[in-house]
Amino acid sequence: MMGFAIHFAFACFGAAIIMCLWRIITAEGVGTRVLALDTMVINTIALMILYGLFKGTEIFFEAAMIIAMLGFVSTVAYARFMLRGNIIE
């Protein structure tokens, strides 16, 4: 049952990632694209944790954590770029 649940979750997040990619490529404004990228990053974190759960391994944790921490930084950087041009001012 847990196996089914994990696969279900895999499917959901996998589909989510593909939708994010679709959004990134088709969106008309960069803002939405950045949003989609950010969402993709978060979905990826979910996938990594899921996979770790699935395989019973911890090696995905650090990467997931770093991604959670740093993905934000790049999103902010993109947004600041669009708002101010200069991201460090």
Add this chain to the structure above:
Amino acid sequence: MELLRRIFPHPQLTILLTLVWLFLANAPSLNSLVFGLILGIIIPFVTQPYWPDRPKLRNWPMVIEYMLVVLWDIVVANVTVAKIILFKRDADRQPNWVCIPLELRTPEAITVLAGTITMTPGTVSCDLSAQGHNLLVHCLDTSDPDAVRDQIKQRYERRLKEIFE
């Protein structure tokens, strides 16, 4: 006392960081605690210049209460949003802007409020007004912006005011 303040410029942060370290180490041990504590002392000391003014939390029970309220709201309201997204026709939705006049003055409090608004589904805090007296919120689907405003003020801002100010 002054010396102690200098060494522990931010005891709450020290505790938070030690906790973070223990989470990171993921296996409670004396070594981790000692090490985490050492870093928990060093890092606030190093980063001191970056937080010139810091808030004081006044009402710890209220902090707990607030967290529980928010968690609950997140869970419940997410379902609502999921319904809107999955089942509601986009044309039927009524997105709306809401202006929330703020009584909060502390940046930390405002931040927590804004964060809460964003994390609770259906609303996203979008901007502060030019002097920070109002918060602009976007609603995914509401026919009554004033109700949203009142609920936010009632449910969150009131509690935050007690915690921070």
Add this chain to the structure above:
Amino acid sequence: MEFIFELLIAFFLIVSGIFGFVGSFGMIKLKDPMSRLHAPTKATTLGVGGVLLASICHSVLIEGHLSLHELLITLFLFLTAPITALFIAKWHIHRHEKPEDLPDAGEDELWATHAVEQVEDVPDHSAN
């Protein structure tokens, strides 16, 4: 007992899967950019939160060792998601909303994003 634990974990996983899906699906389905912002910022965050919760439960309940480091990821996401949303909203306001389209900002007159020093610098509303 184990079955109940597994059931619990499975529940978390399925719920989180749904929310993860909804978060991204909303981004596709919702038409106006501001509304799109809603879906991922919370549905996805909650989705991930569910997975993390499942993971914690798994290690505590099934493997029998306390593993709370997933909480850190949750912490980061909860700390950062509002900021992400805020910036994207600001981008939208900056690019696509005129001051008069927004609710009145009260005594402050303008929302911060529009409050630029020079009047002529008020954003033009070209694409991007």
Add this chain to the structure above:
Amino acid sequence: MNHWIVAPIVLPAILAPFIIMVLRYHLDLQRIFSVAGVVALLGIALTITAQASGGDIQVYELGDWPAPFGIVMVLDRMSAMMVLLTALLALPIVLYAIGSGWDQRGNHFHALFHFQLMGVCGAFLTGDAFNLFVFFEVLLIASYGLMTHGGGSVRLKAGVQYVAYNLLGSTLFLFALGTLYGVTGTLNMADIAVRVAELPPEDTALLRVGAVLLLLVFCIKAAVLPLHFWLPASYANAPLPVAALFAIMTKVGAYSILRMYTLAFGPEVEATQGLVGDWLQPAAILTLAVGAIGILGAHHIARMVAFCAIASMGTLLIAISLFTPEATAAALYYIFHSTLATALLFLVADLVMERRGGAITPKPPMPQSGLVAALFFVGAIAIAGMPPLSGFVGKLLVLDAARDASNANAVWFVILVGSFVTIVGLARAGSLIFWKSHDVEYAGEDAPEEEETDERSAPEPQPGLAFTAVFGAVAGLILLTLFAGPALEYTSKTAEQLFTPERYISAVLGGEE
């Protein structure tokens, strides 16, 4: 355990950060330490050359890990010789850079200079293929900094191209190393050699790809046609003392070809048969031709010297591509010569450019015209391979070594005609730059007394020191000519050592005869 072997790498690696940290605001001290560092490097180089000249190959196991598992530095005659050449080259250049004031036209010149030396020495000494990549990158990135030293829009633009092209080259290096590792499962050069020799036939296709990609990487560094395109604009636009230092960079490529293709992928190795012979020599011949044509067609002295560098690489690679001990001995001698000669000519070109600009057109006479002209003449003689300087000896050696080659005629023809074109081109340039200026003066064409154009160099440059440095390079060429006998003996023994790779292999891998 002979710590001298890593000293050429460790010394600059410590000196450069020291200069950055402690001496950042003290130009005079930077200069003193920089020169002292080069002198010390020279001392170290002489020491290790003396140690290597006995013929023993010494191995330094970094981290005390045995080869092939750790990284080793290998001191043999060739690596010692190349380090010595690097140090010999560095001394006049650093003095020139100080004397001409180039070092103060931007930040961190001396630190970058020493980092570059570190990279070059490391590339010569290492016995590990991936470590070679790392040192290539060290020397390259230092070269990026030196090349753009002082800024200026054209220089920066040339810099972008230079960096982009070389990044492509670095990428190729990784592709090559990956392929080699993927087949052989090792990175140590000696170990690669052992495994290549024993390689089962069903793996040769992949190995050959790796070997050829690696060769191409080295060919980029060595500016072999058609991979030489990075060179003219970057050398011509670099600060010319830096271009002079870059004379050793092309030699790194040549060195690496010699090293890998005598050690591991030699002509007698079955798996890599025919990889080099078929095209390296034609490419080298074309390189020489394009270099010579470029010299004749240049409009600008710096660009002309850049083509001189290409032409001399052509000659050098012709010698290398013969892959015989005799030709390799010639090539090694020619490496020494061409490095010093190219550097000399770049320094002279800088003297010219500082005084009258570099365009090969008549302009009013410049200060110290006679002296600069004489130095240009010497440099031109050297690079064109005219007597009495070492270029002539080198050319004779290469021609002599090529006489039994299958396409000796083509080699001879191109080398000799290339020399002819070079002579004509250099004579044309020299006559226009140095002689025709007198015509301009006599003809009374207005000679606008150019006011001190270089407002950036606050302290007066010391032309005396600059000239001393150039004379030093000349002296090096003269010594190389006078002691051609012993030099040739050394290079012959070096070539002999290279062509008995078993000694290298057993020294590195320890008794696996």
Add this chain to the structure above:
Amino acid sequence: MEALVASAVGVLTAAGIFLILRRRTFPVILGLSLITYAVNVFLFATGRLALNAPAVLNKYEEVPYTDPLPQALVLTAIVISFGMTAVIVMIALSAYLSSKDDHIDMTAQDCVDAPGEDA
């Protein structure tokens, strides 16, 4: 899996080279980044692919390990290419600011008439 990795390397390489062949500095830099990804994955894959076998020694049981060496090499390569990217970005930016032109090509004027003389 191998096919996926190999084709990904191919696609990254192709896109990287395509962008390197553009005539402005920025796409060229993007191309270099892409081809850097390609080569990093390439180098990594020369150690052959393995799932769930990180080269972190397990003191308690015998488990398979992937080949750690290419990973170390790729790490070094990533760092180095980061440094290189930073440098080329900076040089390109400086060149652009000095000439207000982000063409990567040298004009005939640049490479023939006045090398290095504007400095």
Add this chain to the structure above:
Amino acid sequence: MSLFLIAALPFLGAVFPALLIRAGRNAAASAAGLTTFLALMGLLIHSPAVLRGEVIAARFDWMPGLGLNANFMLDGLGFLFALLILGIGLLIILYARFYLSREDPMGQFYTYLLLFQGAMVGIVLSDNILLLLIFWELTSLSSFLLIGYWKHLPEGRQGARMALAVTGGGGLAMIAGMLILGNIVGSYDLSVILQNKELIQSSPHYMPALILILLGCFTKSAQFPFHFWLPHAMAAPTPVSAYLHSATMVKAGLFLMARMWPVLAGTDAWFYIVATTGLVTMLLGAVIALFKDDLKALLAFSTVSHLGLVTMLLGFGTKFAAVAAMFHIINHATFKAALFMTAGIVDHETGTRDVKRLGGLRHLMPITFTIGTIAALSMAGLPPLNGFLSKEMMLEETVHTTWLNSHCLVPGLAVLAAVFSAAYSFRFVSHVFLGPQRDDYPAKPHDPPVGLWLAPAFLVILVVLIGLYSAAIVGPLVAVVSSAVIGGEKLPYYSLKLWHGFTPALYMSVVATLGGLFLLALHRRGEQIWNALPRPEAKVIFEAIINAFTRLSRLITDELHNGVLSRYAVIFVTFTVGLGYYAYSTGTIGIETRVPLPAQIIPIIGWICLVGATLGIMWFHRNRLLSLVLIGVVGLIVSIAFNYLSAPDLALTQISVEVVTMILLLLSLNFLPTETPWDSAPARRWRDAAISVVAGIGSGALIYAIMMRDFAFPTISDFHLANSYKGGGGTNVVNVILVDFRGFDTFGEIIVLGIAALIIYALTESVLSTNVRGYLLNRKPHWPQSGDAHPLMMVVVTRVMMPIALMVGAYIFFRGHNQPGGGFIAGLIVAIAYLMQYMASGYTWAIERQRFYYHGTIGWGVLIAAATGLGAWFNERPFLTSDFGYINWPPLEEFEWATAMLFDTGVFLAVLGAVMLALDSLSRFAWQPGMAQEFPMDINPLRDDPPEEEEKEQV
């Protein structure tokens, strides 16, 4: 005196004039003269031995490996030439001292002259053909300097370049010829080569060697069709012309033909090539000389003609002809040097060398007249002067020569040449000295001071004396010289005397003299015809060719290296792919030995994202910001793939580098255009796409092939896995490899990173110190900026995030040795934590609170890493040897220490410093004066509008 010293003296002497010129012209001249005199004396000391037929030798093994040795020998031939070079050289030095004017840099002149002299002496004394080549090319170089001595004259410059091109080019051909010759014989020593006539002449390489060597000789000796450079070399000062072109340089070719005569001559090839060339040159030179109005040009072409004569004689290949050739060389040297000096005197005194403007000088310049007339008549071949004697011998020999079965051709043409020769000689006398005195000389002519006429006078005395007493004066010399030329064989019968009876030669001489007079009488007429004739001007052709080649080279070079990077890259890629394919297709590959891993759905989704994003970048690359977003996707997928494929360290590194790179690119994109315009035509884009696809297929196929086969040998990483914990003290093998097994790579890597930051810093300084700063201060942003640069919420969140991020950095650092992580990743994370602060509160605010100094951080990082490595030296271990152990401090649990951690600390610091310095530098571009802020956030109600109770408190 040792031959080494004789050869070296002129070179030593060359140094003095340059040094002594401050001491005055006389000092320079004296120094030059003295060294020449010493060398001459040194030579003369050997004369008794040489005249006895001995050969003096001196040997020094310079480069035994190559066979290039400093071997000298002095035999009759060498002696004669050395005597001419040094003897006439001495006279020229004297003459030049008075000839050159005050403005001319005399030190330079003597230096060049002596260099030249030394080179010539070297040629004639060499006993090693490679050594000879060195001196040979040196004469080309030094004559280039001498001819171009008057830099301001275009004729001088052009003449010099032409001379260098022709003679230097010929020299290059000769190099090849000599190498072939040495290769045939197996030695480059002349004395050995000269013993091997049969070997050489029977070798299949004889012809190429002969032709190549002759090319050198003919160019040097101005033989047709290479004769054209010589007259233009007359732009040099007259002493130079006199020296180079009468006595020395042009004789070098003759010398070499004579030197090689024993082994090269005697074949049909030799005869037809050499004799014919000589004959043609002799005739052509003589004809042209008659119609030259410039005195020096006249003499120059006469030189060409006489060189042809000697060449022809050597080409005959008979011993008698060889004797005649040698004798004529002596005679020609004497009268031609005298004539040049005469011409120089005339030029010097009258201010012109134009025959048309001269005439009637005999009364004004009687001494000059006498000297010039005697020399000219000798040149015309009139008895009893020495020119007559050797010309007789030449004519005599022609009579016995058959050219392609024709008995008359050679003698006939020889006589014709003699006719013209007599004619121009007579013209020299009559049109310069005879005839009516004129009143329009540019200067007031009178005889020069004795210093100028002494040298030519001495020479004409020789002319007369040799003519009268040839056997006594030069007989022994001719004998010994000739015997040297013919290789020590028995000399043929000949007699050096004026009267041989009524021989055919005598008739021919008479015809020549009368014919010469006749031609002179008809000169005006002939000149008209000559001027009307279309004739190729060799100089024009030569220059046209050179210019054409220069233009062509320029075209090729500029077209090839046109600065278009994309073209360079296309060539690079296609060449690489092509060669790679070639290498692959010529090897063999076995079947796949590995089973592929199954591809699950997640990797497939990742693949789709990666490929989609990559193709998106290709498609949308002109939208730069979008490309960056897509690059972010690629980086994300790649790092996850690393993690998935068991490389957590890589994943961590990749993701952190990704973020920093993105920030870097965004910082730069702020100043760059955000759109890439269309630059290339669709056809080009398709071509590029095709090339890219091919390269992509190549790399993909390569890695696929690698992945599907096992290693051919066990990899060395088995050792790393086995020894990581035992020997390196860490369980994260990747990290142990990085900091221990291959720590040296990492050491290099942090240096690369440090250098990168330094470059960025240095460039920033450079660029900001130019007018770019002004541009930056005034530039408009890409689009209008929003308000609220430092949003309150961001600042607050950062305050929490940064300490936690630092904590995470510390965690990643400390666990690195045993778990995924390490100094590099930690450095990046800490750097990003600080950057977050920069982004939140602004550069100026954050930098004011910055407590560490980036340059120092980098420096300390590298130094700590190096010091860790050096520490091992004290342990008598190699650089970078690590050590580790365990510490037990109750009540704490046991924990590990390792020097590798210290090394990793160095890595950490270097990375942190480098990233910060790089981004800090870039941030400085955006600095604006108004940007300095007092507060970390723009809007802060607490600050601007505090709540009421606090206000009360404050009051």
